[in-house]
Amino acid sequence: MRRTPARRPTMKDIARRAGVSESAVSFALNGRPGVSDATRERVRQVAEQLGWQPSTAARALSGEGAATVGLVLARPARTLGVESFFLQLVSGVQEVLADRRLGLLFQMAEDIDAECAVYRRWWAERRVDGLLVVDPRADDPRPALLDELGLPAVVIGAPDGDGGTHGAISTLWADDTGAMASIVGHLHALGHRRVTHVAGLPELAHTRRRMACLRTEAERRGLPDVTSVTTDYSDAQGAEATRRLLSGPQPPTAIVYDNDVMAVAGLAVAAEHGVSVPGELSIVAWDDSVLCRSTHPALTALTRDTPAFGRQAAHLLTALLAGEPPTRVQAPTPRLTTRESTSRA
Amino acid sequence: MRRTPARRPTMKDIARRAGVSESAVSFALNGRPGVSDATRERVRQVAEQLGWQPSTAARALSGEGAATVGLVLARPARTLGVESFFLQLVSGVQEVLADRRLGLLFQMAEDIDAECAVYRRWWAERRVDGLLVVDPRADDPRPALLDELGLPAVVIGAPDGDGGTHGAISTLWADDTGAMASIVGHLHALGHRRVTHVAGLPELAHTRRRMACLRTEAERRGLPDVTSVTTDYSDAQGAEATRRLLSGPQPPTAIVYDNDVMAVAGLAVAAEHGVSVPGELSIVAWDDSVLCRSTHPALTALTRDTPAFGRQAAHLLTALLAGEPPTRVQAPTPRLTTRESTSRA
Numbered sequence: 001m002r003r004t005p006a007r008r009p010t011m012k013d014i015a016r017r018a019g020v021s022e023s024a025v026s027f028a029l030n031g032r033p034g035v036s037d038a039t040r041e042r043v044r045q046v047a048e049q050l051g052w053q054p055s056t057a058a059r060a061l062s063g064e065g066a067a068t069v070g071l072v073l074a075r076p077a078r079t080l081g082v083e084s085f086f087l088q089l090v091s092g093v094q095e096v097l098a099d100r101r102l103g104l105l106f107q108m109a110e111d112i113d114a115e116c117a118v119y120r121r122w123w124a125e126r127r128v129d130g131l132l133v134v135d136p137r138a139d140d141p142r143p144a145l146l147d148e149l150g151l152p153a154v155v156i157g158a159p160d161g162d163g164g165t166h167g168a169i170s171t172l173w174a175d176d177t178g179a180m181a182s183i184v185g186h187l188h189a190l191g192h193r194r195v196t197h198v199a200g201l202p203e204l205a206h207t208r209r210r211m212a213c214l215r216t217e218a219e220r221r222g223l224p225d226v227t228s229v230t231t232d233y234s235d236a237q238g239a240e241a242t243r244r245l246l247s248g249p250q251p252p253t254a255i256v257y258d259n260d261v262m263a264v265a266g267l268a269v270a271a272e273h274g275v276s277v278p279g280e281l282s283i284v285a286w287d288d289s290v291l292c293r294s295t296h297p298a299l300t301a302l303t304r305d306t307p308a309f310g311r312q313a314a315h316l317l318t319a320l321l322a323g324e325p326p327t328r329v330q331a332p333t334p335r336l337t338t339r340e341s342t343s344r345a
Numbered sequence: 346m347r348r349t350p351a352r353r354p355t356m357k358d359i360a361r362r363a364g365v366s367e368s369a370v371s372f373a374l375n376g377r378p379g380v381s382d383a384t385r386e387r388v389r390q391v392a393e394q395l396g397w398q399p400s401t402a403a404r405a406l407s408g409e410g411a412a413t414v415g416l417v418l419a420r421p422a423r424t425l426g427v428e429s430f431f432l433q434l435v436s437g438v439q440e441v442l443a444d445r446r447l448g449l450l451f452q453m454a455e456d457i458d459a460e461c462a463v464y465r466r467w468w469a470e471r472r473v474d475g476l477l478v479v480d481p482r483a484d485d486p487r488p489a490l491l492d493e494l495g496l497p498a499v500v501i502g503a504p505d506g507d508g509g510t511h512g513a514i515s516t517l518w519a520d521d522t523g524a525m526a527s528i529v530g531h532l533h534a535l536g537h538r539r540v541t542h543v544a545g546l547p548e549l550a551h552t553r554r555r556m557a558c559l560r561t562e563a564e565r566r567g568l569p570d571v572t573s574v575t576t577d578y579s580d581a582q583g584a585e586a587t588r589r590l591l592s593g594p595q596p597p598t599a600i601v602y603d604n605d606v607m608a609v610a611g612l613a614v615a616a617e618h619g620v621s622v623p624g625e626l627s628i629v630a631w632d633d634s635v636l637c638r639s640t641h642p643a644l645t646a647l648t649r650d651t652p653a654f655g656r657q658a659a660h661l662l663t664a665l666l667a668g669e670p671p672t673r674v675q676a677p678t679p680r681l682t683t684r685e686s687t688s689r690a
Binding site for chain 1: 353396397398412413431432435436439443446448449450451452453465466467468469470471472579580584606609610612613616617635636638639640641643
């Protein structure tokens with residue numbers, strides 16, 4: 001029993017209802033001169049009554065842009081859907097975009113090359129006005145590509161040593177160094193001397209910054225047994241790294257994990273090995289989440305307001321789209337929330 | 346040091362390089378008659394060399410559609426970013442869409458009314474060719490709305506008692522009833538008589554189906570102490586429900602949770618209360634995930650291939666967009682993966 005689909009209201013419908021010519025409607029709705037204020041107001045009222053909206057395609061062809069921003073997430077498929085970070089980030093982004101009637105085109109990609117290919121295609125098809133770029137990395141090819149394509153973008157998390165030399169790219173960076181220093185300080189104060197950092201993907205800029213800070217802090221405090229190992233962020237590699245560490249000749253007394261999922265996996269491995277947490281092993285998770293609060297013992301973790309981070313990134317992008325110059329903004333530093341998984345060594 | 350942005354190749358560029366007229370290029374690329382096969386082939390080759398792509402907006406205005414499908418996720422903000430289900434679903438959807446160069450417009454909404462408003466706006470702005478609709482519910486307003494708007498859609502998870510009376514709506518349904526029956530069978534065989542189902546949002550169709558099946562199975566097997574309580578799917582409400590149950594006069598010997606996050610939260614509450622799992626309490630989670638494998642003890646859970654579910658939904662939608670008639674397809678029934686959290690009562 002299919003009904004005839006509703007017909008989208010056209011400028012002709014508005015002209016008929018408002019009792020004016022079609023060109024008057026066009027002038028009024030496009031904000032061009034040639035009609036009186038009274039007519040303009042009347043046309044706008046009728047358009048609203050009829051639920052008229054400019055077609056996104058028509059707007060795009062008239063040079064107003066696609067009213068859409070893009071976000072590509074390139075992570076190994078096996079690690080997707082694991083962290084809560086991205087959906088929380090996107091929920092914040094969308095609050096801001098929805099207010100401005102901007103759509104979000106979302107794409108997953110297998111790797112950085114596939115991500116660059118998506119940007120080229122979106123650009124060629126004129127699908128997006130700007131981009132939110134995540135997971136900046138060492139030798140990142142994306143800023144130069146976006147500059148070449150002339151696509152405004154906000155990079156979330158700063159690439160190493162990049163001071164904003166690219167055309168229309170703003171940066172929202174987080175202080176990973178300060179955050180890692182607060183973790184090392186906490187563990188050092190509790191008497192821990194053998195600390196291992198189970199890090200994420202080695203090619204990501206923030207992984208490198210965290211590892212560099214760990215080394216610096218360890219040297220500064222005279223701790224020789226402090227190291228990092230890298231993983232793909234998955235629970236499987238987090239568990240495997242923990243198994244290796246706990247079976248070694250000198251197991252660490254504290255482990256810092258680069259995300260919540262690996263920390264939870266590490267906690268389960270400790271239980272398997274009969275290693276009590278925090279009695280024999282302290283655990284800290286980057287990226288606090290519902291997971292960190294749900295385990296027993298609950299995990300000490302770095303807490304940040306991820307939806308607010310997303311909102312801030314979206315605001316930077318809408319400013320760029322409005323023609324404001326690129327900028328570089330620091331997000332609030334995550335704070336350490338101390339729970340039951342850390343205690344004296 | 347901003348470089349001049351790259352210029353998108355135009356039909357004029359192709360004509361110059363191929364040594365033919367612009368109208369020949371237009372005929373060739375739009376698959377219309379009026380040029381020889383040799384010219385058509387040459388034009389296509391040059392277009393590919395130059396990286397030419399039709400503008401999405403131009404395609405949309407020429408009646409070819411927006412080459413975009415939409416997905417709205419309406420869940421309370423506090424529960425977003427918690428379950429791994431959605432990102433996994435989307436990863437499967439995108440595999441299929443990317444092959445066909447279809448974009449995915451993704452939006453979060455606070456509730457079902459906001460979701461319907463998004464559909465109306467997307468329709469008015471001609472942003473999408475079709476939709477993937479999730480979380481079908483009792484008295485769902487969406488099928489009638491999409492029918493009115495003439496937007497093809499695939500509903501993921503069948504609405505109650507809806508046999509496909511709507512225009513261009515296909516359904517991919519999962520057998521929640523069969524899945525719940527397998528859980529009750531497993532627990533009953535282990536000797537459990539007092540079972541509580543900590544369910545999800547009461548307005549969702551699959552929540553109601555699971556609750557109805559639980560009642561039917563309990564009656565059939567003569568189990569008087571089997572009930573459901575509803576929640577918002579959050580860890581907080583999962584933990585609260587568990588606390589109430591374990592503090593009651595007759596605590597259940599088994600709890601079935603409607604998602605992974607609530608099951609993990611329930612496990613932590615049991616540990617707090619000194620209730621051993623599975624010694625004194627068995628736990629089953631719907632929607633197996635990395636979480637269920639990461640806890641100690643690891644959780645018995647219903648396993649399904651969520652990315653495959655997403656691929657299947659996307660295939661149904663691309664079939665609708667290609668003009669095929671709506672259909673109703675059953676996804677494979679999830680199977681119970683037995684781990685350490687269930688044992689004899």
